[in-house]
Amino acid sequence: MNWESLCKGLNAVDRFCASAELSGVQYDSRQVRHGDVFVAMRGEATDGNRYIEAAIGAGASAVVTDSREAYEKLRREHAQVGAAVVERGRRALAEVSSEVMGHPERDLALSAVTGTNGKTTTAFLLETMLRSVGRTCVLIGTIETHVGDEMRVSPHTTPESRDVLEIFENGVRVGATEAVMEMSSHALEQERVWGLPVDVAMFTNLTQDHLDYHGTMENYFAAKARLFEGVGAPLPRVAVINSDDPYGKRLIVGSQASQLMTYGLEPSSGDYRAEEITLHAGETRFIFKTPKGDVPIRSSLTGRVNVYNLLAASCAALARGLTLEEIVAGAASGAQVPGRFEVVPASNNLTVVVDYAHTDDALRNLISLARELVKERGGKVITLFGCGGDRDKTKRPRMGRAAGEGSDLVVLTSDNPRSEDPMTIIEEALAGVRETETKCIVERDRAEAIGLAIRAARAGDIVLLAGKGHEKIQILRDGTVPFDDVAVAAGVLKEIG
Ligand SMILES: CC(=O)N[C@H]1[C@@H](OP(=O)(O)OP(=O)(O)OC[C@H]2O[C@@H](n3ccc(=O)[nH]c3=O)[C@H](O)[C@@H]2O)O[C@H](CO)[C@@H](O)[C@@H]1O[C@H](C)C(=O)N[C@@H](C)C(=O)N[C@H](CCC(=O)O)C(=O)O
Ligand SMILES: Nc1ncnc2c1ncn2[C@@H]1O[C@H](COP(=O)(O)OP(=O)(O)OP(=O)(O)O)[C@@H](O)[C@H]1O
Numbered sequence: 001m002n003w004e005s006l007c008k009g010l011n012a013v014d015r016f017c018a019s020a021e022l023s024g025v026q027y028d029s030r031q032v033r034h035g036d037v038f039v040a041m042r043g044e045a046t047d048g049n050r051y052i053e054a055a056i057g058a059g060a061s062a063v064v065t066d067s068r069e070a071y072e073k074l075r076r077e078h079a080q081v082g083a084a085v086v087e088r089g090r091r092a093l094a095e096v097s098s099e100v101m102g103h104p105e106r107d108l109a110l111s112a113v114t115g116t117n118g119k120t121t122t123a124f125l126l127e128t129m130l131r132s133v134g135r136t137c138v139l140i141g142t143i144e145t146h147v148g149d150e151m152r153v154s155p156h157t158t159p160e161s162r163d164v165l166e167i168f169e170n171g172v173r174v175g176a177t178e179a180v181m182e183m184s185s186h187a188l189e190q191e192r193v194w195g196l197p198v199d200v201a202m203f204t205n206l207t208q209d210h211l212d213y214h215g216t217m218e219n220y221f222a223a224k225a226r227l228f229e230g231v232g233a234p235l236p237r238v239a240v241i242n243s244d245d246p247y248g249k250r251l252i253v254g255s256q257a258s259q260l261m262t263y264g265l266e267p268s269s270g271d272y273r274a275e276e277i278t279l280h281a282g283e284t285r286f287i288f289k290t291p292k293g294d295v296p297i298r299s300s301l302t303g304r305v306n307v308y309n310l311l312a313a314s315c316a317a318l319a320r321g322l323t324l325e326e327i328v329a330g331a332a333s334g335a336q337v338p339g340r341f342e343v344v345p346a347s348n349n350l351t352v353v354v355d356y357a358h359t360d361d362a363l364r365n366l367i368s369l370a371r372e373l374v375k376e377r378g379g380k381v382i383t384l385f386g387c388g389g390d391r392d393k394t395k396r397p398r399m400g401r402a403a404g405e406g407s408d409l410v411v412l413t414s415d416n417p418r419s420e421d422p423m424t425i426i427e428e429a430l431a432g433v434r435e436t437e438t439k440c441i442v443e444r445d446r447a448e449a450i451g452l453a454i455r456a457a458r459a460g461d462i463v464l465l466a467g468k469g470h471e472k473i474q475i476l477r478d479g480t481v482p483f484d485d486v487a488v489a490a491g492v493l494k495e496i497g
C-alpha cells in the first residue's frame with residue numbers, strides 16, 4: 001500500500017503526500033517497524049504525539065496525527081515523511097488500519113455483545129454454537145482471543161481497532177466467516193470499534209461499574225447504547241436485547257435495527273423466553289420458547305445468570321441462521337468458561353467456586369445462587385472478595401454490602417490493588433460489610449485469605465472466591481506477580497485432604 005493513495009482517501013484536515021510505501025500501521029511508537037504508518041493520538045495517561053520522533057527513528061514512513069502543532073513540526077522537520085492531521089485519532093486509526101489490511105471486516109459476519117456482566121460468557125457460548133455447525137470463527141474478549149483453532153491471550157477485552165482488524169485479517173486467512181466479540185464501554189466510548197459493521201448486536205444488562213471512567217450511569221449507558229447506533233458503521237441488522245433489564249427496556253424503545261429480538265425470563269417480556277428452569281451445580285435446563293417453536297435447552301453452565309447468557313447467545317445464533325435443533329446441540333456441547341462459576345475439584349464435600357463477580361450485582365447473583373445450592377444440605381456460604389485498585393471506588397462499599405447481606409461469613413482481601421494501598425481499598429469495602437451483621441475476616445494477602453476461607457468451611461458449605469476468575473496474575477503496586485485463584489485453592493484443598 002502506498003501512502004499517497006491511502007492519504008487521498010483519508011478524512012484529513014490537511015495532509016502531505018510524500019511518496020512512501022507502507023507495510024503496516026501502529027498506534028504505539030514502541031511497536032513501529034520500518035515502513036509503518038504511525039497514528040499519534042492524544043490519550044489520558046500520555047500523548048502519542050510525544051513519540052513521533054521515536055516512531056520516525058524506528059522507521060515510520062508516514063505519520064497521522066490529531067495535533068495541528070505536531071503536523072506543522074513534521075512538515076518543517078521531516079519533509080520525507082508522509083503526514084496527515086485529523087480531527088479524531090482513533091477514527092483515523094480504524095480507517096487507515098482497515099485500508100492497509102484490505103478491509104477484513106467486510107469478510108466476516110460480526111456479532112458483538114455489550115453490557116456490564118455476561119459478555120465473556122455469552123460470546124463463548126455463541127462461538128461454541130457457531131463452531132458446532134462447522135463455521136470457522138474469530139473470538140475477541142476478556143479471557144482469550146481465538147483465530148479459528150488458534151488460541152491467544154487477550155491483553156484487553158476490546159483491543160484498539162488496529163489490533164481487532166489484524167485479528168480479523170488473520171481470521172479471514174484461515175477461512176473464518178464469523179466473528180464474535182465483546183465490546184466494552186471503554187471501547188465504545190473511545191471508538192476503538194469505529195467502522196466495524198455489526199451484524200448482530202447483543203445487550204446483556206447494565207448495573208453499576210466503571211463510574212471512575214464514565215462518571216454517571218447515564219454516560220455509562222450512553223456508551224453501551226452506541227453499539228446499537230452503529231459506531232462509524234451502519235446500524236446493526238439485528239438487535240438482541242434483555243427485556244428484563246430496565247436499561248434493556250430503554251434500548252428496545254429506541255431500537256432502529258431492522259430486526260429486534262427481545263429475551264427474558266419474565267412472562268410478559270421477551271419474544272424469546274426461558275420457562276421451566278431447573279438449576280443444579282453443573283447443569284441448567286429450561287424450555288426455550290420462541291415464535292418459531294419451543295425446544296429444551298441443557299447446558300453445563302451453572303445458575304440463573306447463565307440462563308440469560310444462553311438466551312442471548314441462542315437468539316444471536318438464530319439470527320446467524322442456525323436452526324433451533326442446532327442451538328440445542330451447540331448449547332449442550334459448551335464447556336466450562338474459565339473462571340466463571342468454576343468448581344475447584346475437592347474430595348471432602350466442600351464446594352469451592354472461582355468466579356469473576358467484581359460488581360455488587362454480580363456478587364449478589366453469585367451468592368444467591370450459592371444459597372440455593374446449599375439450601376437442601378443445610379450448608380453455609382462463605383464469600384471471599386476484594387475490590388480492584390484504580391477502578392470505580394464507589395462500587396467498593398456496595399460490593400461489601402452485597403457480600404455481607406447474603407453470606408454466613410465474609411473474607412475480605414485484595415483483588416488487584418494496582419497503584420493503591422490494599423488496606424485503604426479494604427477499609428472502603430469493609431464499610432459496606434459493616435452495614436450488615438455478617439462476620440468478616442480481613443486478610444490482605446489473597447493466598448492467605450483463600451486458605452482462611454477454605455479452612456473455615458465444613459462439609460456441605462460453599463466457598464466463593466470472587467473477583468479474579470480466569471486471571472493468572474495479581475497486579476500490585478510493586479509489580480505484577482503470577483497468581484491463580486484455582487491453583488491456590490487446589491493447593492489448600494490438597495493440604496487439608
Ligand atoms: C482508560 C483506558 O481505556 N485507557 C486505554 C487507552 O489509554 P489512553 O487513550 O489514555 O492512551 P495513553 O496511554 O494516554 O496513550 C496515548 C497514546 O500514546 C501511545 N504511546 C504511549 C507510550 C509510548 O511510549 N508510545 C506511544 O506511542 C499509546 O499507544 C496511545 O496510542 O488506550 C491505551 C492504548 O490502547 C490503553 O492501553 C489504555 O488501557 C488502559 C491500560 C486500561 O486499563 N484500560 C482498561 C480500563 C480497559 O480498557 N478496560 C476495558 C474492559 C473493562 C471491562 O471488561 O469491564 C477493555 O476493553 O479492556
Ligand atoms: N448475565 C449475567 N447477569 C449478571 N451477572 C452475570 C451474568 N453473566 C455472568 N455474570 C456474573 O458476572 C461475572 C463476569 O461474567 P462475564 O465474564 O461473562 O462478564 P463480562 O461482561 O465479560 O465481564 P467483564 O466486563 O469484566 O469482562 C461472572 O463470573 C458472574 O458472576
Ligand SMILES: N[C@H](CCC[C@H](N)C(=O)O)C(=O)O
Pocket residue numbers: 157358387388389391415416467468471
Ligand atoms: N476488566 C475489568 C474487571 C476487573 C476485575 C477485577 N479483578 C479487578 O481487577 O478490578 C476491569 O478492568 O475493570
Ligand SMILES: [Mg+2]
Pocket residue numbers: 119120141142143157182
Ligand atoms: Mg468480559
